[in-house]
Amino acid sequence: MNFILVNIKELLQVRTSASKILKGKALQDLPTLKNAWLHIENGIIVDYGEMKDFKIDSSIKSIDCTGKIVLPTWVDSHTHLVYAGNRESEFVDKIKGLSYAEIAAKGGGIVNSAQQLQETSEEELYKQSKIRLQEVIAQGTGAVEIKSGYGLTTAAEMKMLRVAKKLQEDFDLPIKTTFLGAHALPKKFNGNTKAYIDEVINKMLPKVVNENLADFIDVFCEKGYFELEDTERIIKAGKKYNLPAKIHVNQFTSFGGLQLSAEENVLSVDHLEVLTDEDIQHLKKSTTLPVALPSCSFYLGIPYTPARKLIENDLPVVLASDYNPGSTPSGNMNFVISLACIKMKMTPEEAINAATINAAFAMQVENEVGSITKGKRANIIVTQPIHSYAFLPYSFGSNHIEQVYIKGNPQIHNS
Ligand SMILES: N=CN[C@@H](CCC(=O)O)C(=O)O
Ligand SMILES: [Zn+2]
Numbered sequence: 001m002n003f004i005l006v007n008i009k010e011l012l013q014v015r016t017s018a019s020k021i022l023k024g025k026a027l028q029d030l031p032t033l034k035n036a037w038l039h040i041e042n043g044i045i046v047d048y049g050e051m052k053d054f055k056i057d058s059s060i061k062s063i064d065c066t067g068k069i070v071l072p073t074w075v076d077s078h079t080h081l082v083y084a085g086n087r088e089s090e091f092v093d094k095i096k097g098l099s100y101a102e103i104a105a106k107g108g109g110i111v112n113s114a115q116q117l118q119e120t121s122e123e124e125l126y127k128q129s130k131i132r133l134q135e136v137i138a139q140g141t142g143a144v145e146i147k148s149g150y151g152l153t154t155a156a157e158m159k160m161l162r163v164a165k166k167l168q169e170d171f172d173l174p175i176k177t178t179f180l181g182a183h184a185l186p187k188k189f190n191g192n193t194k195a196y197i198d199e200v201i202n203k204m205l206p207k208v209v210n211e212n213l214a215d216f217i218d219v220f221c222e223k224g225y226f227e228l229e230d231t232e233r234i235i236k237a238g239k240k241y242n243l244p245a246k247i248h249v250n251q252f253t254s255f256g257g258l259q260l261s262a263e264e265n266v267l268s269v270d271h272l273e274v275l276t277d278e279d280i281q282h283l284k285k286s287t288t289l290p291v292a293l294p295s296c297s298f299y300l301g302i303p304y305t306p307a308r309k310l311i312e313n314d315l316p317v318v319l320a321s322d323y324n325p326g327s328t329p330s331g332n333m334n335f336v337i338s339l340a341c342i343k344m345k346m347t348p349e350e351a352i353n354a355a356t357i358n359a360a361f362a363m364q365v366e367n368e369v370g371s372i373t374k375g376k377r378a379n380i381i382v383t384q385p386i387h388s389y390a391f392l393p394y395s396f397g398s399n400h401i402e403q404v405y406i407k408g409n410p411q412i413h414n415s
Contacts, residue, residue, distance in 0.1 A: 001409065002060055005037060005038045005040070006037045006064060007065055007066045008033075008065040008069070009065070009067050009068055011048060013370075014032060015357070015372070016374075022353050023316045024315065027311055028347060033050055034050070037051060039060070043407030044376070044407075045372060066385070068384065068386070068402065069386060070372075071352065071372075071381050071389070072356050072357075072369060072380055073142025073404060074355050075141075075143040075144075075365065075369055076141045076320050076323070076355075077360075079145060079321055080325075081133060082164050083117060083128075083150050084119075085120070090112070100252075100326075101224060101252075109184065110220075111187060114150050129167060136321075136323070136333070137406060139399075139404075141333050143173055143359075143365050143370075146164040152184065158208065172406055173407070174377075178214060178216040179218065182226050182234050184225060197230045216244050216245065217234060218248060219234040221248060221261070222253060223255065231257055245267060247261045247266055247269050249261055258283070259279070280309065280310070284314070290315060293305070293319075293320055293328065294339035296327045307345070308344070311350065316361075319336050319351060320336070321333055334400075335396065337355055338392075356370045378407060379407065382405070384402045386400050
């Protein structure tokens with residue numbers, strides 16, 4: 001495939017060389033070219049420029065983008081999109097006033113999803129997950145991290161990760177997998193968290209590594225789930241196998257998990273709906289990336305990650321969806337961007353940076369995606385004709401994406 005997008009109203013996130021993680025004030029800098037062209041060959045961005053310097057080559061197909069904005073696809077660095085069935089009954093419980101913890105105590109929550117997943121065949125799990133992946137691609141996602149954690153047995157955790165790996169093989173976009181065996185304590189362990197962590201580390205992890213099923217490791221560090229000592233054991237076990245850690249932490253409580261994660265310099269700390277000044281100081285001493293999941297805050301009605309506070313402290317921000325059946329039954333990154341602007345008071349520039357280039361760093365695909373850079377994959381979004389890029393987060397709930405290219409291949413086929 002060799003084609004040129006021409007007359008692009010504005011080409012966003014144009015970066016000439018390997019970029020750095022954007023922190024503090026730098027998050028506001030979104031480099032763009034107005035009235036631009038973009039040349040894609042063999043699935044790769046080969047060149048771009050302004051129309052005034054464009055030299056027509058009639059041997060190359062050109063696609064007119066008058067009035068349209070072009071940007072790199074969203075990078076979703078935190079999802080659980082491989083899962084079985086749904087949890088609408090808990091949704092109704094939630095409407096009636098039950099909290100996340102009360103629903104879990106009633107037998108709902110993660111263990112409910114684990115039960116469904118254990119009873120679902122690998123083929124069926126793949127079928128359900130593929131539909132979700134196709135859905136988010138059509139919504140503009142062009143790289144995705146997928147966690148296990150709804151298996152909670154060796155066989156079921158490996159089933160999840162194999163499904164994620166098959167998605168990686170069948171779809172030509174960067175997919176990274178994370179082993180989250182320590183997501184919740186299975187009932188059969190009768191409250192014995194230590195015994196389960198032993199099993200995760202000594203039984204599950206070696207098998208996962210042996211079959212090359214995971215790029216990262218994760219643990220739900222939260223009261224009622226896993227404590228600091230469990231979290232530390234998981235991070236250290238990951239290090240032994242060269243799996244960087246991405247930690248679920250500070251979703252409901254700040255009790256030292258962030259300090260621990262930052263001191264271990266994990267790749268990312270995700271959620272952070274509850275974030276103390278002390279936590280911020282620990283983050284400042286590390287290279288750990290803070291990842292906000294605003295759709296989870298929206299759905300559960302919990303605080304939003306204080307992005308402004310992170311930015312004022314010269315820290316980076318990453319935005320991701322957290323697509324999962326319990327706390328965030330949506331993987332729509334456009335909605336994430338809207339929430340970041342509307343609820344977290346991020347500017348459109350900050351939100352777009354946080355969901356593209358910074359997010360690429362949070363899943364270690366910064367050399368492949370996240371910006372319009374020569375040599376990167378041509379994973380790009382073409383909008384409908386719109387007034388400006390701020391219109392994307394502003395017009396929340398509407399779809400303004402006309403086409404999504406993955407490695408230069410159009411993904412939306414209008415009949
Ligand atoms: N908080 C932990 N894990 C998921 C939700 C899990 C669930 O409720 O199924 C999350 O990131 O929100
Ligand atoms: Zn999550």
